[in-house]
Amino acid sequence: MDMDKYDSVIELAKRRGYLWNSFEIYGGTAGFYDYGPLGAMLKRRVENIWRDIFVINEGYYEIEVPTIGIEDVFVASGHVGGFSDPLTECQKCHESFRADHLVEDVASNPDTLSSDELTAIIKDNNIRCPECEGGLGAVYEFNLMFSTKIGPGSKRVGYLRPETAQGMFVDFPRLLRFYREKLPFGVTQIGKAYRNEISPRQGVIRLREFTQAEAEIFVDPRDKSHPGFASIKEYAVLLYSDPAQSSGQDSVEISLGEAVEQGIIAHQFLAYAVALTHQFLLRVGVSPDRMRFRQHMKDEMAHYAVDCWDAEILSDRFGWVEIVGIADRTDYDLNAHSRVSKTDLSVYVEYAEPRVVERTVVKPNMGKIGPAFKGQAKAVIDALNSMDAKNLSGDAIIVNVGGEEVTLSPDMFEVQQLTETINGENIVPHVIEPSFGIDRIIYAVLEHAFREEDVEGEDEGRIVMGLKSEVAPIQAAVLPLLTRDELKGPAREIESALKQKGVMAAYDDSGTIGRRYRRNDEIGTPYSITVDYDTLEDGTVTIRDRESMKQVRSPVDTIADTVHALVHGHTRFEDAGTPIA
């Protein structure tokens, strides 16, 4: 039997309670996965590290909005129109085609036509299957969004959100006020998103329901420098730029300071997001030498985007897989929502120095114009206002009102020279968006942590989930060396001491000590605490390190603090006790 690494990882994940196919007792459904007890714990820990970085340290507060969105939101975002394609299927060979592409030669505006219209055009023009000349079926819309109805008997359409981002754009006015109307500011959301994929495959890599962690950072379009850029200037990452891809070159390791300077990365804010992403992925356990940042090629980038970088991880079976997208989405989303909702989504930005502007204005004298033109007065004023005041002197003016020339005598208006002080202007911010596919990241963490290795002096090797202790679901196993009451008691006490410290501990006395070590290696438990007869005499226990299989002897009365410090990286294993030969 040949299992590749993907098979091995998925097999272990299934067996040990990390990942399960959903709805298994009913035969399962493609594109849905359950997180088992250990998987859910791992995912939560990964999400919390993300929160630590983006929410706590960067100050991009987290919000939570409904996973169902109303139609307007996705009309504005373009998902209603752009996320769906009119398809028609050949009745003979059952190949599917884009109906709007097939009618291009006979219809002038194919993308504006409805399914029924497209069906009619195909019929009237006798358009056949391009592959086999077979007849084509009725055109139907395939939209990747799941739709639903809001309210009983209602015709109001709702969609399960295809990304978490839109909720944050929609809340922009509230957020702006929350952040006291100053750029830049950021907001985040971790939550489910849904896409009705045509044929999801590759396990957890492509799901119909998945978890995204997204940040939307609203910045001044004229200033995309980042206040913290100096701190990451020397930070080096592996970049695979558009030019490198086009010319068949390899990715290069380069400092982010240099990357921005050389124009490889468009600006500091993107580079800063790259650094944060890199730090996050390292911290959750993605292998640094199986990670790179790939720039989107010009033609794969959304038309409005300035620059876009994907964090990719190298997987054994699928090659490089995108797990994070970092994009400058410009003002596209805010403008779109502003247009559809008819709401101003701009920020008033004060100038560093107020600007003094000379301006000529014309002020109508209503006391004269009103009686003179009566019902027409409003149109006259509009016409007057539309004129360039600079060209006016004190003479009579002739304006055009509804094709009729009207003369305004000098006493009907006044031309004034004004000196105005302008303190700022309204701008629509640009959006920097790092978007994380949490499920893919979980897979990357599992695959990169997984290893099979030989053990010195033994026939049988071991399987190790080398998870970082910060993400490991079970952080410490507590094991009585032998299944005897006098050892079980103290072990139980250690277990509860650890739990009180917030360390996820699991007591285990089944089988032999060796078996328990191996079982914990496989689920990724970083430390095992073993109670033996010396514990009863001298008050020490054994701490075993998963990675090295080495052991130290450590006092039992401080064991909870010691293990807590180990798990959170405050103590090195060698310093946790006295080594055992």
Add this chain to the structure above:
RNA sequence: GCGCCGAUAGUGUAGUGGUUAUCACCGUGGCUUGCCAAGCCAUGAACUCGGGUUCGAAUCCCGAUCGGCGCACCA
């Protein structure tokens, strides 16, 4: 969605148109066990689903579902 291939205990598997479906690991209870998947006893657990052919189907046929690969689609 199309094409090819596959589906047997929790996991990995053997096998067959006809008795009680193989093996290993695994789980559980017990004995044993002084630090890396030891041993012993007992015990638990499967032919993906639906239809057809047949005296008889887990085995053959058809369909569905799920999974893998290729094509198409894809943030």
